[in-house]
Each structure stands twice: as structure tokens, then as C-alpha cells.
Amino acid sequence: MSKELLRAVFASRESEDIVCVIGGILGRKYRGFQMDFDASMRAMGAGNLVQFKLIQDLCDEGVDYYDLGMDMNYKRRWAENRLEFVNLLVTP
Numbered sequence: 001m002s003k004e005l006l007r008a009v010f011a012s013r014e015s016e017d018i019v020c021v022i023g024g025i026l027g028r029k030y031r032g033f034q035m036d037f038d039a040s041m042r043a044m045g046a047g048n049l050v051q052f053k054l055i056q057d058l059c060d061e062g063v064d065y066y067d068l069g070m071d072m073n074y075k076r077r078w079a080e081n082r083l084e085f086v087n088l089l090v091t092p
Contacts, residue, residue: 004025005024005025005026006022006023006024006025007021007022007023007024007025007030007054007058008020008021008022009021009022009050009053009054009057010050011046011049011050013041013044013046016038017038018037018038018041018044018046019035019036019037019038019041019046019047019049019050020034020035020036020037021034021035021050021051021054022034022035023054025058025061025063028062028063028064028065029063029064029065029066029067030058030063030065030066030067031067031069032066032067032068032069033069035047035051051078055078066078071084
């Protein structure tokens with residue numbers, strides 16, 4: 001497995017960045033930090049293509065798990081399952 005822990009994947013069109021995906025690897029787990037894209041290019045599907053390429057690369061590196069972070073509608077198409085956590089504060 002690669003020793004580089006930070007990942008940044010970009011897609012450009014006519015020398016302008018239109019998609020950026022940033023995250024990091026710890027062990028065999030990847031945690032996505034930020035994804036950004038030029039909304040005027042939405043019809044091209046560049047964000048989906050970059051996400052797919054990132055997943056392929058992570059699989060090739062032996063990463064087993066992709067933590068998408070907070071639950072948001074646009075992330076659900078990439079998630080196999082959803083975890084819900086409940087915070088509980090107990091005081092005397």
C-alpha cells in the first residue's frame with residue numbers, strides 16, 4: 001500500500017479545474033474530506049467520473065473502506081449502507 005496519506009483528485013476542462021475531491025487514508029480506510037465541483041458543468045457528470053476513478057485507485061491500493069462522512073443526499077448513490085449515531089449524555 002502507498003505511504004502517501006492525503007489524496008487530492010482533480011478534473012480540468014480547458015485548463016480550469018471543474019472537480020476536486022480531497023481525502024485521506026489511515027490504514028485500510030479512506031475518509032473523504034471535501035468534494036467540490038463547478039455546478040455549471042453538472043450535465044457532464046465530471047464529479048461522478050472523478051469519484052469513480054478515485055474508488056478504482058483506492059481499490060488498487062488495497063483500501064477496503066470509504067467513509068463518506070456526514071449523510072447527505074448526493075452521497076447516498078455511493079454508499080452501500082448508512083450508519084446512524086446517537087449521542088447520549090448521562091449526568092448524575
